[in-house]
Amino acid sequence: MRVLAKAVSELARAEPGKMIELSGWVHRIRELGGVSFIMLRDRSGLVQLVLEGKTDLTLESVVSVQGTVAVNDKAPGGAEVCVQHMSVLSRAEPDLPFPVNGDMSKVGLDVILDNRPLSLRNPRIRSIFRVQSTIIEAFTEYLRREDFTEIKTSKLIGSGTEGGTGLFEVDYFDRKVYLAQSPQFYKQTMIASGLERVFEIAPAYRAEKHDTPRHLNEYVSLDVEMAFISSEADLIELEKHLLAHIFEALARKNAEDLAAWNATVPDPDLVFKAPTIAHDEALDLARSEAGRGAAGAVAGAAVGATAGHSAAGATAGATAGSANPAFFEISPEVERLLCTWAGRERGIELVFVNQFPRRHRPFYTYPSSATHTMSFDALFRGLEITTGGRRQEQYQALLEVLPRFGLKAEDLKDYLMVFKYGCPPHGGFAIGCERLTQKVLGLSNVKEASLFPRDRRRVSP
Amino acid sequence: MRVLAKAVSELARAEPGKMIELSGWVHRIRELGGVSFIMLRDRSGLVQLVLEGKTDLTLESVVSVQGTVAVNDKAPGGAEVCVQHMSVLSRAEPDLPFPVNGDMSKVGLDVILDNRPLSLRNPRIRSIFRVQSTIIEAFTEYLRREDFTEIKTSKLIGSGTEGGTGLFEVDYFDRKVYLAQSPQFYKQTMIASGLERVFEIAPAYRAEKHDTPRHLNEYVSLDVEMAFISSEADLIELEKHLLAHIFEALARKNAEDLAAWNATVPDPDLVFKAPTIAHDEALDLARSEAGRGAAGAVAGAAVGATAGHSAAGATAGATAGSANPAFFEISPEVERLLCTWAGRERGIELVFVNQFPRRHRPFYTYPSSATHTMSFDALFRGLEITTGGRRQEQYQALLEVLPRFGLKAEDLKDYLMVFKYGCPPHGGFAIGCERLTQKVLGLSNVKEASLFPRDRRRVSP
Numbered sequence: 001m002r003v004l005a006k007a008v009s010e011l012a013r014a015e016p017g018k019m020i021e022l023s024g025w026v027h028r029i030r031e032l033g034g035v036s037f038i039m040l041r042d043r044s045g046l047v048q049l050v051l052e053g054k055t056d057l058t059l060e061s062v063v064s065v066q067g068t069v070a071v072n073d074k075a076p077g078g079a080e081v082c083v084q085h086m087s088v089l090s091r092a093e094p095d096l097p098f099p100v101n102g103d104m105s106k107v108g109l110d111v112i113l114d115n116r117p118l119s120l121r122n123p124r125i126r127s128i129f130r131v132q133s134t135i136i137e138a139f140t141e142y143l144r145r146e147d148f149t150e151i152k153t154s155k156l157i158g159s160g161t162e163g164g165t166g167l168f169e170v171d172y173f174d175r176k177v178y179l180a181q182s183p184q185f186y187k188q189t190m191i192a193s194g195l196e197r198v199f200e201i202a203p204a205y206r207a208e209k210h211d212t213p214r215h216l217n218e219y220v221s222l223d224v225e226m227a228f229i230s231s232e233a234d235l236i237e238l239e240k241h242l243l244a245h246i247f248e249a250l251a252r253k254n255a256e257d258l259a260a261w262n263a264t265v266p267d268p269d270l271v272f273k274a275p276t277i278a279h280d281e282a283l284d285l286a287r288s289e290a291g292r293g294a295a296g297a298v299a300g301a302a303v304g305a306t307a308g309h310s311a312a313g314a315t316a317g318a319t320a321g322s323a324n325p326a327f328f329e330i331s332p333e334v335e336r337l338l339c340t341w342a343g344r345e346r347g348i349e350l351v352f353v354n355q356f357p358r359r360h361r362p363f364y365t366y367p368s369s370a371t372h373t374m375s376f377d378a379l380f381r382g383l384e385i386t387t388g389g390r391r392q393e394q395y396q397a398l399l400e401v402l403p404r405f406g407l408k409a410e411d412l413k414d415y416l417m418v419f420k421y422g423c424p425p426h427g428g429f430a431i432g433c434e435r436l437t438q439k440v441l442g443l444s445n446v447k448e449a450s451l452f453p454r455d456r457r458r459v460s461p
Numbered sequence: 462m463r464v465l466a467k468a469v470s471e472l473a474r475a476e477p478g479k480m481i482e483l484s485g486w487v488h489r490i491r492e493l494g495g496v497s498f499i500m501l502r503d504r505s506g507l508v509q510l511v512l513e514g515k516t517d518l519t520l521e522s523v524v525s526v527q528g529t530v531a532v533n534d535k536a537p538g539g540a541e542v543c544v545q546h547m548s549v550l551s552r553a554e555p556d557l558p559f560p561v562n563g564d565m566s567k568v569g570l571d572v573i574l575d576n577r578p579l580s581l582r583n584p585r586i587r588s589i590f591r592v593q594s595t596i597i598e599a600f601t602e603y604l605r606r607e608d609f610t611e612i613k614t615s616k617l618i619g620s621g622t623e624g625g626t627g628l629f630e631v632d633y634f635d636r637k638v639y640l641a642q643s644p645q646f647y648k649q650t651m652i653a654s655g656l657e658r659v660f661e662i663a664p665a666y667r668a669e670k671h672d673t674p675r676h677l678n679e680y681v682s683l684d685v686e687m688a689f690i691s692s693e694a695d696l697i698e699l700e701k702h703l704l705a706h707i708f709e710a711l712a713r714k715n716a717e718d719l720a721a722w723n724a725t726v727p728d729p730d731l732v733f734k735a736p737t738i739a740h741d742e743a744l745d746l747a748r749s750e751a752g753r754g755a756a757g758a759v760a761g762a763a764v765g766a767t768a769g770h771s772a773a774g775a776t777a778g779a780t781a782g783s784a785n786p787a788f789f790e791i792s793p794e795v796e797r798l799l800c801t802w803a804g805r806e807r808g809i810e811l812v813f814v815n816q817f818p819r820r821h822r823p824f825y826t827y828p829s830s831a832t833h834t835m836s837f838d839a840l841f842r843g844l845e846i847t848t849g850g851r852r853q854e855q856y857q858a859l860l861e862v863l864p865r866f867g868l869k870a871e872d873l874k875d876y877l878m879v880f881k882y883g884c885p886p887h888g889g890f891a892i893g894c895e896r897l898t899q900k901v902l903g904l905s906n907v908k909e910a911s912l913f914p915r916d917r918r919r920v921s922p
Contacts, residue, residue, distance in 0.1 A: 002689065023689050025655055025883055043608070043657040060883040064689075090854055092883035117879045120654030129656070133611045140601070147504070150594045152681045152894070154913040155616070155664050158921040169632040170640065173670070177920050179631065186913060189922070193581030194486055195590070196504040203616050203663070209634070220613045228463065228484050393551055414922040418578045422486055422521040422553035433613070452615040452647060459638050460619035461650065461875040 002064075006044035012069040012079035022047065022081060023064040023089070025121065026057050028101050039076070039101075040065070041121070048072075048080040060092035060100060060121065109445060113453060116461055120451075127257035128449055131250060132437045136201060138249035139222050139431070142242050148197040148224070153186035155179055155203060159411070168207045179205035182430060185415055187225035188391060192423040196227040201433075211455050213445040214332070214383060216434060218454040224388075225428030231366075232374040232389050235427050236276055236352045239378055239386060242431075243350070244268035250440065261441040266348045274350035275342055279330070279360075279372070282353045286334040287327050289341045329360065336382040349381045356389075363405040364398070366390035366427070374427070381439040388429020395419040463525075467505035473530040473540035483508065483542060484525040484550070486582065487518050489562050500537070500562075501526070502582070509533075509541040521553035521561060521582065570906060574914060577922055581912075588718035589910055592711060593898045597662060599710035600683050600892070603703050609658040609685070614647035616640055616664060620872070629668045629678075640666035643891060646876055648686035649852060653884040657688040662894075672916050674906040675793070675844060677895060679915040685849075686889030692827075693835040693850050696888050697737055697813045700839060700847060703892075704811070705729035711901065722902040727809045735811035736803055740791070740821075740833070743814045747795040748788050750802045790821065797843040810842045817850075824866040825859070827851035827888070835888070842900040849890020856880040 003011065003020045011018060024042035031037075036051040040063070049065060057063070067081040098107050100121045112119040120126050140150070156170060156177045167178040183200050190198040204221040224242075229235060247265040250258065258264060277285060326333040330353055343349040354376040355368060365373040366389065375389030392398050398419055399409055409416060437449035447453040452461060464472065464481045472479060485503035492498075497512040501524070510526060518524070528542040559568050561582045573580040581587050601611070617631060617638045628639040644661050651659040665682040685703075690696060708726040711719065719725065738746060787794040791814055804810040815837040816829060826834040827850065836850030853859050859880055860870055870877060898910035908914040913922060 023885065041655060043655060058883075062883045062885045089885055090856075090880070090883045093856070093881050096882060115878075117650045117653045117884075118882055120651070120656070126655065129612065130610060132613070136611055136613075137601075137605065140598075144598060149591060150597055151590065151912060152593070152597075152662075152664070154679055154915055156679055156915050156920060171630040171632075172920060173668075173917050175920070185922075189578045190581070190912075192578045194502060194504060194587065195581070201613075201662075203613070207634075218615055218617055395551075395554070417576070417922075419551070420554050421557060421579055422519075422523045422551050423578075424484065424523045424550055451612060451651075454615055454617050456634050459617060459633060459636070461646075461878075 004044040005040060005042045005047035008047045008069055008081060009077045009079040012071045016070055017068050019066060019068050019084070020081065021064065021066050022049075024062070026059055026061045026063060026092075029055060029057060029059065031055070040081075041123070045123075046076060048075040048077075049083050050080050051083045051086070057088070058092045058094045059096060060118075061088055062090040062092075063088050109447065113447065113458065114461070116452065124260045127254075127260045128437065128441060128443070129451060130257050131254050131440060132433065132449065134249055134253050135246055135433060135436055135440070136220075136222070138246040139242060140199070140201070141249075142245040143197075143199045143224065146197065148199045148226075149190075149195050151183075151186070151190055151195075151198045151200050152202065153180075153183045153200060155205070157185075166207050168205050179207075181206060182221060183223050184225075184428070185418075187223060187428055188418050188423075188426070191225055191227045191426045192418045192421075196424070197225075199224045204430075209456055211457075213447075214435070216446055216450055216453055216455065219435075219450070220433035222431040222433050222436075223428065224430070225426060227424040227426040229390060229425055229427050231368070232354050232376045232427060233276075235388050235390070235429055236354070236376055236378075239352075239388070239429060239431070240271050240274065243380075244271040246436075247271065258441070261443075263441045265440060266350065270346070270348040271350060273346050274348055274352060275346060276352040276354055276376070277338070278355040279353055279357060280355070282330065282338060282351075283327050283334065285341060286337040287324075289337040290324075290327075290333075293337070293340075330377060330379075330384070332383075335379045335384055339379050339382045351379045353377045353379065361389065363401050363407060364391050366392050376429075378429075378431075380436070381442075383435055383439055385435045385439065386429050386431050388427065390425065390427035393419055393423040393425055395423075465505040466501060466503045466508035469508045469530055469542060470538045470540040473532045477531055478529050480527060480529050480545070481542065482525065482527050483510075485523070487520055487522045487524060487553075490516060490518060490520065492516070501542075502584070506584075507537060509536040509538075510544050511541050512544045512547070518549070519553045519555045520557060521579075522549055523551040523553075524549050570908065574908065574919065575922070577913065585721045588715075588721045589898065589902060589904070590912060591718050592715050592901060593894065593910065595710050595714050596707055596894060596897060596901070597681075597683070599707040600703060601660070601662070602710075603706040604658075604660045604685065607658065609660045609687075610651075610656050612644075612647070612651055612656075612659045612661050613663065614641075614644045614661060616666075618646075619875075627668050629666050640668075642667060643682060644684050645686075645889070646879075648684060648889055649884075649887070650879050652686055652688045652887045653879045653882075657885070658686075660685045665891075670917055672918075674908075675896070677907055677911055677914055677916065680896075680911070681894035683892040683894050683897075684889065685891070686887060688885040688887040690851060690886055690888050692829070693815050693837045693888060694737075696849050696851070696890055697815070697837055697839075700813075700849070700890060700892070701732050701735065704841075705732040707897075708732065719902070722904075724902045726901060727811065731807070731809040732811060734807050735809055735813060736807060737813040737815055737837070738799070739816040740814055740818065741816070743791065743799055743812075744788050744795065746802060747798040748785075750798040751785075751788075751794075754798070754801075791838060791840075791845070793844075796840045796845055800840050800843045812840045814838045814840065822850065824862050824868060825852050827853050837890075839890075839892075841897070842903075844896055844900055846896045846900065847890050847892050849888065851886070851888035854880055854884040854886055856884075 024040045027041040028039040036055040038049040066085045067083040072080045104122045170177050200223045248268045250265045338351045339349040342351045355372045356375045361373045368374045378386035434449040438446045485501045488502035489500040497516040499510040526544050527546040528544040533541045565583045631638050661684045709729045711726045799812045800810040803812045816833045817836045822834045822836050829835045839847035895910040899907045
């Protein structure tokens, strides 16, 4: 019966000399005074094997060993296994393109992504996806507890709800279809159908050409939709509960993974202190924060400030007084400034921006006035991780608004049908799974948080 | 504070006369002696509203009401709400294409699928997707408990592992990519990477032209991969535990949904009694079962047998003695016969068929002999719901087998890399989510178990 590496330490203390079986990868080999010390790696961690004589094992080979456990305070974890028998299950070729057991921060992102079967063996790289698995688990867990039903909807759509821009085209037998940008139409269908509360975890596609550290052409969208809401405030409240639950789960289950990145998750209680700021005031606040950053940078230059935020502040601040186009909308610059402000003032770099102007949001967004909407974004640690809002559920109101957006009812027949026969007030949002993972761990590029990212150049492995 | 329909009965008994608020859809209207009786439907069920005078409400409109709860043994559920105030949140147009509150078995499948926002309001139709949600939840729950990590992998692949047949082509910027038929390559990468145990729930695509009650061009694949197995027997054991856990969860959480379809799930204990039959013997057994069916049909004709199985048996039995091509492979006919046999002999219509001939399985399947493989299918209630097996993890063995399948190492560079640097013995399988849903409920067409199914003709809604 196989034992995991993490169990050895306790076994050695409880039953020294006990014979056990271990399986895993050869992580490191050290030869010393006629004895070989092998670090064996399995899914649970590392354990030291002690072997008489030299070894012809190659790094990363997969082995299965039988041996006796022993306490050894000098061994990592305070225990080791004295090998009686070893079999090589799969021998690794010796030409590893980079050392898996080394410091991966010196290996370039493209090399990491090109060599996923190897780079993921590095415990720090692999920890990214253990964190992601917990994010998905906690998201699901909270919503199921609140009576949400998980749905699975098609990613192949006959036509784009908002036209064909940004859509990937698929050859579908004798016709063209598109990869869905979001399951929003389907989520709304499920609201109208009476499920009332639904969520979906699925890929979403954006045929956008930009190649930045914050964009992916294929990403995992954590989607939520809820009926019988009054405004976007109900959705912001739900997202706060979700994030608090996710942060709590990460702190509890992934302490080692977080430590590997020197990362901490926000105190779940602080999530409920995150401010909600109306779009127009948010731009003013960002301008003033940029000014403060500029002032800080000047002051900082005198006292030797650290880099990072103040450098960004200096750039923005320099042009804050003038008509800097970065402040005409919630730009990446504004996202960073608002989160810096919230971090200082509220102790958490999480900001909800609501009340976006109607011209910035799609036709289906519910208006809060002639000029603004019941919509919101969530910004976390300087990055937009969520867009959401209440949707227009009134059939007549939708028919009336279409021409203002250059749309025709006959092109949106399937969509309009959702509202023709009784649809409750509702809304929803989506959290970008890779972006949240990125920001939890402080990764510099969102592609690091995707197992097999797709961008304009990359379609393999 | 809104109350759900299902809570009214208990409230009426505990606090008769209590004022509550309800929201939902107008399911049915009956006027009697100057009083209107309205069945209100929400996500939890139905409750009777009593309203003085006539009403101009339309069926399926969404309303919010305030009223007092009262015990009434004649009302469904034994309670009702006397309405004090009602507001219409969303008025339904009166031209419903079919009655949502009626018997949907008379509504054709195409009408049901074309009108998902309406057909899903029928409680029986909606129950299909509550069952599906539990299947996904229980699948996830069991695997997480067994230390499996959930992964999310790309559905856009640069090239097909087994050539381009059956793949949908996507215009990806300046080149062509394909929609993934399965995440198997990625699951194996994660095995080699050291996660050891992974699962994924995601769409899978098959560009196959057949339009049958058992095929979808886009389906949800419940995928599992596990390291350090000895043979396919370990995988069959895992699938039995998974199915038992799913059946137990369905019996506990979805009793009403199952009842709506007059369906029962197998006793979880019987899952472990399901037989495993080698491929070649399974064909013999099906032939003999067909003969028995033929004999039964003859006997049945004399005593007035029911239709269904014996009709199928008669067809097969008529040609069972001759060289019927239905018995050269595990055909749909054979799947039905084997499950009928298992149902009679073991009390559960679940059969695992293993040891498929090498020529029937892909190049990466691990051989068990010169002619056969460590592979298996799971058949449930007459339908294949799973294909799986141990994979070849030896780099040299893969290189040697490729020419026999007409494949070249240079075309499979990414795939081979998974095995070059140490990969443990492993294998996996996938359960078709819609097929399992179909068979749990006894649906006649797998499309009924897909919210927005895609077939050769259907790409909307």
